[in-house]
Amino acid sequence: LDLLDHNEQIEELTRKFGDSPTLGMSFDNEQEAYQYYNSYARGVGFSVRKLRVNKDKNGVIHKREFCCSCEGFYRKKTTPKKKREQRRFGCKAMLGIKLNRDGKYVVKNFIAEHNHDLVPLSSSHLLRSQRTIEPSQAGFINQMHHAGLKPSQIFSYMTTEAGGPQHLNFIQADCNNLIMRKRIEFQKRGDSQCLLEYFKQKQAQDKSFFYSVRTNMENEICGCFFCDGKPRRDYAIFGDVLCFDTTFKTNNYNMVCAPIIGLNNHGQTILFGCGLLDGESTDACEWLFKVFLQANEGKEPKTIFTDQAQSIAAAIIEVFPNCHHRLCLWHIYQNAAKNLGHVFSEFQAFAKDFKSCVYDPEIVEEFESSWEALLDDYGLRGNSWLEGIYALREKWAQVYGRDHFCAGMTTTQRSESINAFLKKFFSRNLLLREFVVQYDKAVADRREKERQAETSTKQKWRNLSSNWxxxxxxxxxxxxxxxxxxxxxxxxxxxxxxxxxxxxxxxxxxxxxxxxxxxxxxxxxxxxxxxxxxxxxxxxxxxxxxxxxxxxxxxxxxxxxxxxxxxxxxxxxxxxCDVDFDSNEEVPLSTLESSSMVQYSELSHIVQRIIAKGARNNQTCTFLKSELLQLEAKLEKHPYFGDEHDEILDKHVSEDGDNLKLRDPKIQKSKGRGKGRIKSSLESKPSKRKGSSKRKG
Ligand SMILES: [Zn+2]
Ligand SMILES: [Zn+2]
Incomplete structure (x- = not known):
């Protein structure tokens, strides 16, 4: 529709003024003159730049010159740093207008000749002045990006819709720039500050939203935790078992993503909240656990699963003294595969024997003897990795865990699915402010899975296997x-x-x-x-x-x-069943994420429905087209037309006297650790040095 609009505008201008500018031609306003010259430029094959302007003290434009973008020369200091081709070589082509007494702008100057080659019409869409992303297209691009599409996919969709790239009014780079704009804006304003404002805004809109931010001596953010009402209610019901996974690095500052994960009544993975920490030091984990308790009325979990980091174990003892700490078997398996790779590949039966040693024994003696047998059968006596995990057997061997409720969290598939889940939503280079958006999406995804399970529990008849x-x-x-x-x-x-x-x-x-x-x-x-x-x-x-x-x-x-x-x-x-979150407490996304996006989506639903009906035949199409154009004209006369949402700045979050501005954590060079997962701490032997966890609070 925009494209149609664009082309129509050009047609309209040519109809009104003819193909080529002439002296004395008059325009209602400066914008119209620009549009006309630009549409002329498209036909000729050059790009337009605004050159000089004369304004009076009231800001009214008296004189204006538009020129070919090849006008002038680069002065030394304005020569771009990057080596690129000269684009200015003193072309004289231009159009000059002047305000007349009757309030119209009249062409006083026009030079048609260029001193360079011109671009054929088939490539004219590449000219800078021909490329503009219409606001409605921008809305659509942002929305697709929000839905997780890559810039290249978005652009590909838009070119297909336009009937080829040459029919589109912008190029891939423009699309990329638009998408990056928001990110750059966050960076410019301070990522941490944006995050804090987002938290405040959320809390202002949703009383049940909880957050806590931790800063270090330099006033840099070094930890945060947030959750809203639903996970807190869930925790009250399903908070018996939780899994704390800190092995996923996820953002620009190499902070650790620390989701706190549980299981609901459908056996599904749910999120009780999420932390971001500057490492897995005892200090950082302790801070997070304490804040988590604070968010959940001090209710301790019964069992907590983590990977094997001594720092985490120490924090658990400190904050959850009555909680049973288990090691996640998935991590143990991962490490076994790394450390005992040769055994796994040499003996086919090893994997099975190892597994049965972990899971099967029901009394300690049985476990001990099967462990001994494992060492003997595969010649593994003296293997330091096995000795290391044996010392921790009470935390992972099932025989020691059978008295402790774990809700089925021990299965390795569980951890695997949690990992896949995190990977799906969090990439390595997220800014803090982008991270919380992704987290919201992850939560929405979980919520939808939950609704599906609820529906299937309600709607499907279960097949019985007996008449008992x-x-x-x-x-x-x-x-x-x-x-x-x-x-x-x-x-x-x-x-x-x-x-x-x-x-x-x-x-x-x-x-x-x-x-x-x-x-x-x-x-x-x-x-x-x-x-x-x-x-x-x-x-x-x-x-x-x-x-x-x-x-x-x-x-x-x-x-x-x-x-x-x-x-x-x-x-x-x-x-x-006690609380129905869908109808009561869940805050509609609309108030949280930029409202202009939601409005855009609402309108586009309606418009698409209308288009689908209108496009059925020529008659309805023509009718609809003229109606829509009339509607557009009416809209432009609307008293509020032109007022735009500022979707980047969360404006109504006030400066509330916090004149201390949060600083962003230093960006750490990543050490090429692959796909966002950091080395499990089983690998690096738990360090015995005291104070290896730097105090930063
Ligand atoms: Zn030129
Ligand atoms: Zn039994």
Missing amino acids: NVEIEATTKYTSKLFYCFQDECKKLLGLRLKLQSDDGLTRRYMVMNSGMRGMSRSLTYDLSDQTVSCSCKKFEFEGILCAHALKLYHELEFSTLPSKYYLKRWSKEAT
Whole structure:
């Protein structure tokens, strides 16, 4: 539409004034004269520059000269530093206008001849003065960029829509410049300052928004944490287990992205908030954990997963003294692959044996003996990496973790998906202010996945595997995802045999065995007073759903309903029903991200709908075109026409007496660490030096 508009304008001007300027030709205003000369220049094949202007003391233009961009010569000091071709060689072509008494501008001077070659019409779109991105196109470009499209993709789309690059009124470089403008603006105003203003603005609009910023002695930002109301509500329900991953570097200053991650009732990864830290020092982590507690009414998690950095472990002991600290197995696997690469490649069975040593043992002795066997079988005695992780076994071997609820966070696929997720939204060179925008997108993505899971739990009928009433009951309690986990256990019942070992009137002990030869037997303790059962596999303690062994007993005893303690609220359909965030507390994006973008998108929805209807045949197309042009003319007469949103400056965030301006962290040279992931600290041996974590608060 813009393009059409542009071409039409040219047509209109030529219709009005003819092909070529003549002396005495008169224009309503200076802008019209420029447009006319520029459209003439397009036809001839040169680019227009504004040369001289004479204004009176009221700012009214009396004289104006437009010239060919090849006018004049570079004086020495204005010669561009970069080696580039001379573009000025004293061309005399120009158009001069003067204000007449009747208020019109009249052509007083016109030189048509150029002293250089002219550009053919087919390339005239490349001429500087022919290239302008219309505001509506700018809106569209910014929107596509916001949606994550690369500048090259955006430009490719726009050229396709225009019917080829020669029909487009700007080139790739103009498009790139437009996209970069916002970033440059952030940098110019101070990235940290922009971030702080963004936080303040958000908090002004959303009372539940929480943030905290940490600065060092030089008043540079060295840490921040932020979250809004939803993650805080989520944390109240699902805050039993969390994962703290600091291995992702993400921005311009090499700060560490430190998302705090949890699992919801659909078993999905959710974000409890995000920190940015200047490193993983104990000091930095302690600061973050304390701020996190502050945001969440001091509620400590039960279990926290991290990678193996001693500094983090120390911070956990300090801030979450009652919390069970586990090491993320994904990181251990990653490191095993690096450190024991030769073993993995030499022995096919090693991976399986290693895994079963990590996951399978149910008693410590069993773990110990399988570890010893691993060392012997593969000749790994004395391997320093293995010795290092063995010393930390209580933090990663499942046998030590079975009493601690982990909601299924231990699976390596989980960490992997968290990593893929972070990669999708955060690239290496983000500014702080860009980072929070990306984070918002990441949150929106999670929220949408959550809505999908909620909908599927509500709408889909679950297939039963038996007619046992407990299974039916479970469909009414669990979310869809958790129900199928539960059902997997139910399906195992047929393969199990139960044998009573002892019964003292208060408790009964059973042995549960697999019917086949494979699989180990478990022992059950059944408490007759409250009808609860505990199993040696500890699946319930660990994951929060009953194991097949315990279910076998309830099935034998013909229970039609399970004791309610076995349905954890955090896995239930109703877990989040108390507050409906979609209708109440979620702040609409529109008020947060530049409102002009939202308005643009709103209008373009309507216009596209109209265009689709209008473009069906020639008659409706002609009708629509003339109506739209009339509408445009009307719009231009609107009293507020011309007032623009300032989408870069978040204007209404006031200077509130904080005259101390935040400074940006120093930009660190990246050491080519690949794709945004920093070396896990398992690699670098935990340093024993004290004070290796510099105090910076
Ligand atoms: Zn020229
Ligand atoms: Zn069990």
